[in-house]
Amino acid sequence: MQRAAALVRRGCGPRTPSSWGRSQSSAAAEASAVLKVRPERSRRERILTLESMNPQVKAVEYAVRGPIVLKAGEIELELQRGIKKPFTEVIRANIGDAQAMGQQPITFLRQVMALCTYPNLLDSPSFPEDAKKRARRILQACGGNSLGSYSASQGVNCIREDVAAYITRRDGGVPADPDNIYLTTGASDGISILVSGGGKSRTGVMIPIPQYPLYSAVISELDAIQVNYYLDEENCWALNVNELRRAVQEAKDHCDPKVLCIINPGNPTGQVQSRKCIEDVIHFAWEEKLFLLADEVYQDNVYSPDCRFHSFKKVLYEMGPEYSSNVELASFHSTSKGYMGECGYRGGYMEVINLHPEIKGQLVKLLSVRLCPPVSGQAAMDIVVNPPVAGEESFEQFSREKESVLGNLAKKAKLTEDLFNQVPGIHCNPLQGAMYAFPRIFIPAKAVEAAQAHQMAPDMFYCMKLLEETGICVVPGSGFGQREGTYHFRMTILPPVEKLKTVLQKVKDFHINFLEKYA
Amino acid sequence: MQRAAALVRRGCGPRTPSSWGRSQSSAAAEASAVLKVRPERSRRERILTLESMNPQVKAVEYAVRGPIVLKAGEIELELQRGIKKPFTEVIRANIGDAQAMGQQPITFLRQVMALCTYPNLLDSPSFPEDAKKRARRILQACGGNSLGSYSASQGVNCIREDVAAYITRRDGGVPADPDNIYLTTGASDGISILVSGGGKSRTGVMIPIPQYPLYSAVISELDAIQVNYYLDEENCWALNVNELRRAVQEAKDHCDPKVLCIINPGNPTGQVQSRKCIEDVIHFAWEEKLFLLADEVYQDNVYSPDCRFHSFKKVLYEMGPEYSSNVELASFHSTSKGYMGECGYRGGYMEVINLHPEIKGQLVKLLSVRLCPPVSGQAAMDIVVNPPVAGEESFEQFSREKESVLGNLAKKAKLTEDLFNQVPGIHCNPLQGAMYAFPRIFIPAKAVEAAQAHQMAPDMFYCMKLLEETGICVVPGSGFGQREGTYHFRMTILPPVEKLKTVLQKVKDFHINFLEKYA
Incomplete structure (x- = not known):
């Protein structure tokens, strides 16, 4: 059904050279290749074509x-x-x-970024001391004290520590380990690396419908199997665990379901999952031995007075050791959403729980092939998790803006x-x-x-x-x-x-x- | 042989949890899973393991x-x-x-970056006018005049225009089209996107030996076939086209060679290819119908007085229309090398020549899944291709630093x-x-x-x-x-x-x- 809609969609859209692989100039190129009137000047057929390219990417x-x-x-x-x-x-x-x-950038974040970018400004009286303090700390953790050096593939150490401290505060004291934090190029990058490393051809990956299409795209690229579970539109797009059960049972006929993706708060649906729902999902993942992938990039964006954000990590720990020491979970966050909206910096992190140490090694290896996430994005992530606190010079303005x-x-x-x-x-x-x-x-x-x-x-x-x-x-x-x-x-x-x-x-x-x- | 060395290599290295998939704690985890003395608290086997993970990534x-x-x-x-x-x-x-x-960052580059990051500084008298001019131009081309917005997936328009102008100057007037420029997250990102989109399982990808291991890594991930051609150590690591012929002939027995990767100046070898060599390679690619992938990130790093950098693009055009309208070429550059060494910003671009319009559409689609390259890295790339010129305020200091x-x-x-x-x-x-x-x-x-x-x-x-x-x-x-x-x-x-x-x-x-x- 999903696939049928997709096929229809493929046939639409404007016929321009840049529009998704249909163009008049390509027809012209093929025609000239057939004619070959003056072979020494004719256009040959292209090596890289829709037919010859990677079909998964297509x-x-x-x-x-x-x-x-x-x-x-x-x-x-x-x-x-x-x-x-x-x-x-x-x-x-x-x-x-x-x-x-x-939307205007949060002043404090940009001040710290500017100081990191051009450290001469550390002498300028027009920047607040708390911003300078943050910038100095980040720079000291960078190779050559510069945003221009590669960082460790997993991200700058002190920023991973700040992320862990943030998660611990957010989750009311449930501890977070900097070793489990990986800084990423936005959340999208982390999600695709984890799905592509974890899955293989014919692995079943469960995603909500409606979903954010990054998931279906990564699944296509990987040649994995998309397993749809439907959110309940009649019930404010809630996730019902019985629907998860239906989906996984049906999927078992034709693939090996191994990953369960959750988006909370929901994109595109905007629903915020209740604590009870999250508990049900975690129990289901435990029961069915599914790797849980929690896209929590909208954790700061909760508006309904009746709703609260509960992280999967926190609920997992509150459910006791059988869950907290067994359920494999990755959670994603980003600088792009929340109240800062710093999409362009491509900052993000993921926290992994109960990941096999061998897989952590593989993850670092895979990240290291692309060397490191943008260090400026890492610095932006640091400010998101380590903003001014009461008593600091910038606190009032920061709070007002937020x-x-x-x-x-x-x-x-x-x-x-x-x-x-x-x-x-x-x-x-x-x-x-x-x-x-x-x-x-x-x-x-x-x-x-x-x-x-x-x-x-x-x-x-x-x-x-x-x-x-x-x-x-x-x-x-x-x-x-x-x-x-x-x-x-x-x-x-x-x-x-x-x-x-x-x-x-x-x-x-x-x-x-x-x-x-x-x- | 390459593979044999790799197998030996796999067995080495320190036995720490984070070291490439061999660890004592994993053995402990398995042991506890076997024991299961108190099932409600025991550690179950992990879902994601070396055995279950994507073998290509492994x-x-x-x-x-x-x-x-x-x-x-x-x-x-x-x-x-x-x-x-x-x-x-x-x-x-x-x-x-x-x-x-x-190595100290180039002052001008960081000034422009700081101005873009924190536009309040545009009013500061401590920044030179030419830096402000560049920053204003970049910001005007960004959504909401901010580095914090997503850019187009292909990159900010005016930066792609500046890249095209740079290439045209570099290549003595051979025209470059901004539509053929894609800004990337460092060069590595562009290379892996192009190889993974262009190749498929069992596609032969020719790479030099010695090579930069990004290539072999991407080939593994893709399950494509690595086709080695050996650089001539006795001859200053020169590329000999006869060796390319040998390699492609042997490869044809077991795969479909379709991509030829060249690194010039060489990494790790440091050789700079002669114009004659480049001509030979282009002719060979034309003859064998190979997609040419020219890693030219060290184009500013030429030291031998007898050597000069010649871009594949320029030589391609000088060889006449049969080549310039038929040979498919992608060339890569980056902010990380040269004289600026801005690795942390993850800026880069690729220029594609004779790419089928349908494939260009596919490329934009693939890039758009990750939304956009870091906009701060794009801005850094802009300064690399659009530095101060004679007559501008910052020219003297810039030239001295460079x-x-x-x-x-x-x-x-x-x-x-x-x-x-x-x-x-x-x-x-x-x-x-x-x-x-x-x-x-x-x-x-x-x-x-x-x-x-x-x-x-x-x-x-x-x-x-x-x-x-x-x-x-x-x-x-x-x-x-x-x-x-x-x-x-x-x-x-x-x-x-x-x-x-x-x-x-x-x-x-x-x-x-x-x-x-x-x-």
Whole structure:
């Protein structure tokens, strides 16, 4: 089903040379290779072609930056060239890129980064002492006291120590060991390294549907087997352990399920898992001998007053030694989300629990082939886990900035839910956390037919129309996976409040028109 | 043969939990799993083990950060703990990490980076105007004018334009197209993405022996076939096209050779290829329909007065349209080497020529799964390709710093060659470029026997002894590949001149002792 939607999706999108492997110039190249009028100047067939390339790589799909985003880029170019549109700008609500949407960096983080980058500034009176203290500490741990040296493959030692101390604080004293911390190039890098090292061809990897498409992409690359478990849309996208049981039983017929991926808070769904749910999942993983992979990059992004973030690590330890000494777990975090939104620095970490020492050795080996994660991203990660504390010079400003970002996100989460639910044919679950809405949209039968005529998934057709008519770029639900016959899109809640209101109003107007047009 | 050396190598190294998959604690874990005295608290067998993990990942080897480097880390810890050694510090001459060896960053580069990181500094009078101009230009091209936003997966547009302009200048006017430029996370990332996308299981990938072990690692991960061609040690490590012919003919019996990797200037060999050689290689690639992969990260590191760097791209175009419109080529560069040595920022680019448009689409897709290369590394790459020019405020200081680094490297290249060749039993080819010596060492039969008794490759045994007795960390030739029965090590020439002299003297003394001991 997922696969069928994907196949439909492959056939769509604009025919430009850069759009996902279909182009007119390629046809021209092939034609000239056939003609060979003047062999000494003709274009030969290419060595590297869709046919000859790695088929696993070819199978990879990644909707968050897929055809709709390429189309958005084309429209932006047209606007720049003065071509008239019913809107004046493209609003990229397709990706959780806070600073691109105008969110200001946390001052303290950038001060420390600037000091690390250009240590002459350590003498400048315009930088606060607590920032200088952090910068000196990071630099002292770097080769040649410079961000320009390679770090250890696992990451700078003192930053791994700070991460461990942060986790210990976060989890109310459950100890974290710096040896279990690996700094990574964003969370994506850690996730793909762990999945590709741990799995092999025909290994079953369980992922939620809807999912963040990094998972399906890595599974394709690896030629592993994607095992879908469905989140319960009728129940605020909750994870139900009975659904996990169904999925694993069915999967056992054709593969060896070995990895269970969890995204909490959810992407694209925004649900925040209850402590009870996490306990059930851990017990299930223990029972079924599954490696648990907990994507917890939105751990700071919880908005619903009834919800709290519980880390898998903490719950694991609270469940007692049978679990805490047996269940293999990797948890991921990143500088890109939370309140800092430092996506560009590609900072992240993973913590591994109960990983076999031999596998830890293999992991370091694999990381060392790429030498090390960006050291500037590592430094950014350090500030995320080691921010100013009460009594420090920068504490007040830092707290103000942090609260402002998180308070605004909470406000926008509520606003988005409320406004979407006022539109006939749109249903939106509460945005308990993360930074996306994933509303369900009703697409009339006539629109489904029109989409099929364009060889598009119906929600891709819907999102393309939305983009073309309003300039708003969102990602169709088929890119994340959804129950057959249901349609959704993912939209970030990152635009500033007033702009977000306009965006939501435009989606509303578009949707009502769309329903009328295809009634 | 290569494989045999690798197998021997696998058996060596210190038995610590983190050392490449052999550990005592794992044995303990298995034992406790067997005992199961108190099942509710016993440790179960792990899900992820050497047996269950991805065998291709397990097969990966990476000597530059292999067992010898882990041993170096242990010795450093022992020194810190006050354990007496015949030396006071470990000298890490195993990796081309210039700033870790005391090389100072180029001031202009770090000024621009600091301005981009913390744009408040744009108002500061202590930064030169040309640095501010560059920073403003980079920021304007970033989402939300911030390094904290994701960039396009292919990299920031204006930086790709600057790279193209740089290549055009470098190649005397041969045009470069920004659409063919992909910014990457260091060069390693670009190389592995291209090899893994282009090859598939059983694709033959030709690599030089000795090689930089990133290549063999990526080939292992991909389950492709490594096809060795040997550089000619008797002829200053030159590449002989007849050897390429031999290698490709033999390979055709058991695989489909499709990619030819070239490292110029050579790593670990330091040879700089002549224009004639490059022409021969391009003709060979054309003839045999091989995708050319030119690792040119040392393009600024040429020291021999008789040598000059010629880019494959330039020679390709000068050879005429049959070649320039048919030969598929990818060339790699990085911020890590040259005179800037900014390894930690993980900046790099690749330029692709004659890549099928469909494959370019696939490449962007693959890059987009990891979202984007670190934007700070992209900014660093921009300064590398767009440095101050005559007439600009920072030009004089920049030129002075650049000349100082390159002049020192040239001096150290000569010094190293001369000193090594004074030692009986060591022969060192001229270091024409890059930043390594790869001397051939004579290892007496008794030492070979002793190594075998320790289940080590003879040159690993030699390098371990060198490390234990002098604190100098170099990488055995078996990690790069070498003709059977010959032994080498790779040592960087990055320590400051006086320190390098001490290092070379210590190696000399060690070597003479070693010969005596095992005579």
